[in-house]
Amino acid sequence: MNQGYRWPLVGLHWLTLLLIVAAYVIGSLLEDMTLSPLKLKFYAWHKWVGMAVLFLLPLRLLLRLRDRIDHAAGLLPWEARASAAVHGALYLLLLAVPLLGWLQSSAAGFPVVWFGVLPLPDMVGKDKALAEVFKELHEGAVNLLVTLVALHAAAALYHQHVRHDGVLARMVPWLRSRP
Amino acid sequence: MKVLLVLLMALAVPAWAQDWKLDAGKSQVRFVIRQMNVPTEGGFRRFIARASFDPARPEAGHFRVDVDTASIDTGSAEGDDEVKRPAWFDTKNHPWATFVATSVRREADGRYIAFGELGIKGRNRALAAPFTLIRQDGGWLAQGRFLLKRGAYGIGGGDWAEVVADDLEVRFNLVLLP
Numbered sequence: 001m002n003q004g005y006r007w008p009l010v011g012l013h014w015l016t017l018l019l020i021v022a023a024y025v026i027g028s029l030l031e032d033m034t035l036s037p038l039k040l041k042f043y044a045w046h047k048w049v050g051m052a053v054l055f056l057l058p059l060r061l062l063l064r065l066r067d068r069i070d071h072a073a074g075l076l077p078w079e080a081r082a083s084a085a086v087h088g089a090l091y092l093l094l095l096a097v098p099l100l101g102w103l104q105s106s107a108a109g110f111p112v113v114w115f116g117v118l119p120l121p122d123m124v125g126k127d128k129a130l131a132e133v134f135k136e137l138h139e140g141a142v143n144l145l146v147t148l149v150a151l152h153a154a155a156a157l158y159h160q161h162v163r164h165d166g167v168l169a170r171m172v173p174w175l176r177s178r179p
Numbered sequence: 180m181k182v183l184l185v186l187l188m189a190l191a192v193p194a195w196a197q198d199w200k201l202d203a204g205k206s207q208v209r210f211v212i213r214q215m216n217v218p219t220e221g222g223f224r225r226f227i228a229r230a231s232f233d234p235a236r237p238e239a240g241h242f243r244v245d246v247d248t249a250s251i252d253t254g255s256a257e258g259d260d261e262v263k264r265p266a267w268f269d270t271k272n273h274p275w276a277t278f279v280a281t282s283v284r285r286e287a288d289g290r291y292i293a294f295g296e297l298g299i300k301g302r303n304r305a306l307a308a309p310f311t312l313i314r315q316d317g318g319w320l321a322q323g324r325f326l327l328k329r330g331a332y333g334i335g336g337g338d339w340a341e342v343v344a345d346d347l348e349v350r351f352n353l354v355l356l357p
Contacts, residue, residue, distance in 0.1 A: 035257040040215055044215035108255070110255075113218075116216040117216070
């Protein structure tokens, strides 16, 4: 019986969490900083981390298609629908948030050079008004992502501590029962 | 009297040289810096160019460009505020950056190098600026680019050196009308 996802997917799941927490913390600090060498570093790091989330996503989706689990098992029909919707939205936001950040960066006239080495193409030409629009959309998408991540985590804890159904163990190998 | 006349003739701009007026709206003085290895474009909104030359012999001409340092556009408002400070351009004490060509060498048809001094922040450094001269709408387009080192002019020191590269490129497009 397949108790959970295999380690590459598990690793990517937790790595993505680490990356989005890092990007969120750096991004929030940037908001209140005045221009300084450190701020320019933060801008760069924020973008590097965000692009890492974006470029890891296709790999995650491929691995996810390989590791098939019956997600509706043990769930009421509405629960299965809600679970699928939240997971779908999370994937969509993992795509949308970095893409909107990339668009904002291009429109602001500050290209992204991944890890200071790989210059990424500009998605749009320099346009300050457009950059503001992408900034708002990026922030809105971030807030939605944070909300859904919290919901996702709360649901996982509910399964683990209230339902005791092993759902959390799919993503946490050391919680799985030994055969 | 005769000596004076000869002297005056030698000093005077040759009769065939012509003054060309800058079309500021169509001209640009821009630069590309690298911060965290990210090429970032900026420019200056106000500058004056004086050019006096005979189209048949531009190498005998006079060229001078004055740039209003406070008119800098770094691509962001916070960047504009920062680089006006004493550590960078110190625009209050040094409102102008000036290039004066002392000689011009013809490299090929329409291609020249202007040799002269670039003065920024009270420091004068020798500069060779290659440029092309193209006939355009009854006037001329002088176009070129050259590399500068921030450090040579004391622009932006301290912790900034860690994130902003010393080398930067200046690009200019000057439209000169009769």
